[in-house]
Amino acid sequence: MATDRYGHDLYNGTAEAAAHLDRAVEHLLFFRPEVTEAVDDLLRAAPAAPVAHAFAAYLGVLGTEPTAAAAARKRFDAFAAGFDTSKCSARERLHTAAAASLLAGDLRRGSALLEELTTACPRDALALFVGHQLDFLTGDAPRLRDRIGGALSAWEDDDPHRGPLLGMYAFGLEESGHYTHARETGSAAVERNRHDVWAIHAIAHTYEMQGRFADGTAFLDARAADWSGGNFLTVHNWWHYALYALEAGRPDTALGVYDTTLHHGGSRGVAMELLDAAAMLWRFHLAGSDQTGRWEALADAWSARADPPFYAFNDVHAVMSYVGAGRVAEARRLIDGRRNWLAEPGAHMVTNHAMTADVGLPVCEALVAYAGGDHDTVMDLLWPLRRRLHEFGGSHAQRDALQQTLVEAALRSGRHDLARVLISERTALRPDSPYNRLSAARLAGSPGE
Structure with a gap:
């Protein structure tokens, strides 16, 4: 039986297939687009290998693209219908079960199965990578950190793939508030491989969370050739x-x-890129900067997708774009569509149900209220959620657009006691942030303050 570079069996695979698997994992760890071609090669070389089909399923889900996920599910179901999992190893059975759970929309069960897998096989880089990304998509910062931390002792210092594991660990550390440790760990990963874009990304987050914008800019400038093209990040x-x-x-x-x-005009129109664009323009919107033309183009891109319910974090950024473009009716249609979906039988079986019901829809309603100048409603919707926003995924830096929306609503609604609390919290964490200082100045100049 063929084995991969870590010594794991590849059931129904050949030496050629194992080489394709190793190549695919290498590309995945460094976020290279070539991973797609490598997985296609793997499937052609080992069409009956469960890990090959699990790998393809993972790619179909992690991009949060409903069309890609549907295609991956169709292919995986056709394979699973004729495959007897009792013939393969426990590790491969867990990969198969995790892939099936993800394709069914149960991200948390898929995450738990992969954690069970890496407890037994801590050198399964594919399982570690996919689990780490699921922890990000579900906003689980402790697991984002500890899933990787719990496996690191199984990786020798001279292993070429210990570097990307350190990059993952750095991001988990950053999202858990360990900024110095995160930066040191991410730097160690980049020293091993200067093209480790996930480690670079983790370090960028540490500068963001500490309000060290000049240092962050200098860091990215110095490494621009390493991260600024040719990868998924x-x-x-x-x-x-x-x-x-x-x-x-x-x-x-x-x-x-x-x-x-x-x-x-040449953008790919994928969700992960559109939400970054929306999160950027929304900050301009909060500052009162008119970006109508850019909003219109972005809203058109979201509208062209016509996404079904899949990932609430994406829905929120689509609503941002509709609201920014003044197309509130489209925002309302998306919200109503999600409410109707929540009432459908079986919808509660998928992770996105709770994300949408508990966080996504209230946030979408708050964005619409903000557009209408109803800042009291924004406060009523977002204040109870301000410490729960992680439950629908994303990073602290991404979700800060919503935290800033809450600050703006508090200031504009005249709820100065709540504005003081919010601004004080922010300033204690990032005392040098210009946004925090300006918000504090606005509060100080408000009537009654």
Whole structure:
């Protein structure tokens, strides 16, 4: 029986198939688009290998693209219908069960199965990577950190793939608030491989969370050739660059990045990139900056997708775009459609049900209320959720657009006691943030303060 580079069996596979699997994992760990071709090669070389089909299923889900997920589910179901899992190893059975759970929409069960797998097989890089991404998509910061931390001791220091594991661990550390440790760990990963874009991304987050925008810009500038093209994180890391510029008081630079990278005529229109564009423009919207033309183009891109219920985090950013473009009726249609879906039998079986019901829809309603100047309603909807927003995924940096919406609503509704609490919380964490200082100044100049 063939084995992969880690010594794991590849059931129904050949040496050629194992080589394709190793190549696919290598591309996956470094976010290279070539992973898709490598998995196709793997499937052709080992059409009856369960890990090959699980790998393809993972790719279909992790991009949060409903069309890709539907195609992956069709292919996986055709394979699983004729496959007897009792013949393969426990590890491969867990991969198969995890893939099936993800394709059925149960991200948390898929995550738990992969954690069970890596407890027994901590050197399964595919399972670690996919589990880590699921922890990100579900906003589970402790598991984002500890899933990788729990496996690191099984990886020798000279293993070529220990580096990407350190990059993952760095992001988990950052999302858990361990910024110095995260930056040191991410730097160790980048020293091993300067093209480790996930590690670069983790370090960028640490600078963002500490309000060190000049340091973050300098860090990305110094490594621009390593992260700024040819990988799945290119647009997202440019988003971080634009966010630094905006927060440092250079809106023209941020818009320049937006127009050349975040969203333009040649953009792919994938959800992960569209939500970055929306999150950037929404910050301009909160500042009262008119970006009508950009909003219109972005709203058109979301509208063209016509996504079914799949991932509430994406829905919120679609509603941002509709609201920003003044197309409130479209935002309402999306919200009504999701409410109707929540009432359907069986909808509660998928992870996105709770994400949508508990967080996604209230946030969407708050965005519509904000557009209508109903800041009291924004407060009523977002204040109870301010410590629960992680439950529908994303990072602290991404979700900060919503936290800023809450600050703006508190200031504009005259609820100065709540505004003081919010601004004090933010300033204690990032005392040098221009946004926090300006918000504090606005509060100080408010009547009654």
